[in-house]
C-alpha cells in the first residue's frame with residue numbers, strides 16, 4: 004500500500020530514541036522527510052544522520068526542550084525552514100513516580116509543560132504551516148495510562164489524560180482547516196529505556212522482568228516492538244486514513260480492561 008507520504012515533512016518530537024525514533028524511521032521508510040527533536044544534541048544529531056543514510060530522505064535534528072515556549076519555537080522555525088510541516092507527532096514525554104501527598108507543585112508544572120503545553124504550542128505554530136499546504140495531520144502520543152492508570156505515577160496519568168482531551172478539542176477546531184488530529188494510546192512498548200530499567204532491576208535475568216510485566220498487564224503476553232506501534236502511527240497520519248478524525252486509538256495488546 005502506498006501511504007502517499009513521499010516528500011511530505013513530518014515533525015516528531017522526542018525523535019532521537021525509543022518510540023519517536025521508530026516513528027521518524029517509519030515516515031522516512033515511506034519517503035517522507037523528517038524533523039526529529041530532543042534535548043540531547045549528540046543523540047538527536049546521530050538519529051537524523053542515520054535516517055538520512057538509511058532512507059535517503061532529508062532528516063533535520065533540532066536540539067531543544069519542548070517543555071518551554073522557546074524550545075517549541077525552535078522546532079516551528081526549523082519546520083518553516085524546510086518548507087513547512089505536513090505532519091506533527093507530539094511524542095516527547097516521560098514516566099513519573101510519586102504519590103500525590105509527596106509530589107511538589109513544581110513536578111506537576113514540569114509534566115504539564117512537557118505533556119500538554121508542548122502539544123498546545125507546537126500544534127498552534129505548525130498548523131499555520133499546514134494551512135499554507137491546504138491541510139495536514141497531527142497525532143498526540145498519550146498512553147493507555149490516560150484512561151487506565153498505573154498507581155505509581157499519578158502525574159503521568161493525569162497529564163496524559165489531559166493530552167488526550169486536548170487532542171479531542173484540537174481535532175474539532177482543526178478539521179475546519181483540513182487538519183486531522185488523532186491520539187494514540189500505547190500499552191507496553193519495548194524501548195531501550197524499558198530494557199535498561201529491566202537490566203538495572205534484574206541484571207542478566209532482565210528478560211524475565213519484561214516477561215513478568217507483560218504477563219501481568221497485556222493479554223497478548225508480550226511488549227509491542229517499536230515498529231508495531233510506529234507503523235500504526237504513520238498509517239493514521241497518512242492520507243490513507245483520511246476519515247480518521249478526533250479518535251483515540253489503543254495499541255495495547257489487550258491491556259485496556261474496559262470496552
Ligand SMILES: NC(=O)c1ccc[n+]([C@@H]2O[C@H](COP(=O)([O-])OP(=O)(O)OC[C@H]3O[C@@H](n4cnc5c(N)ncnc54)[C@H](OP(=O)(O)O)[C@@H]3O)[C@@H](O)[C@H]2O)c1
Pocket residue numbers: 016017018019020021022023040041042043044046067068069070094095096097098117144145146147188189190191192193194195196197
Ligand atoms: N515505552 C512505552 O511503553 C510507552 C507506553 C505508552 C506511552 N509512551 C509514550 O511514548 C512517548 C515516547 O516514549 P519512549 O518510551 O519512546 O521514551 P524514551 O525512549 O525515553 O524517549 C523519549 C524521547 O523524548 C525526548 N524528550 C524527553 N523530554 C524532552 C523535552 N523536554 N524536550 C524535548 N525532547 C524530550 C528524549 O530525548 P532527550 O532526553 O534527549 O530530550 C527522547 O528522544 C512518551 O510520551 C511516552 O509517555 C511510551
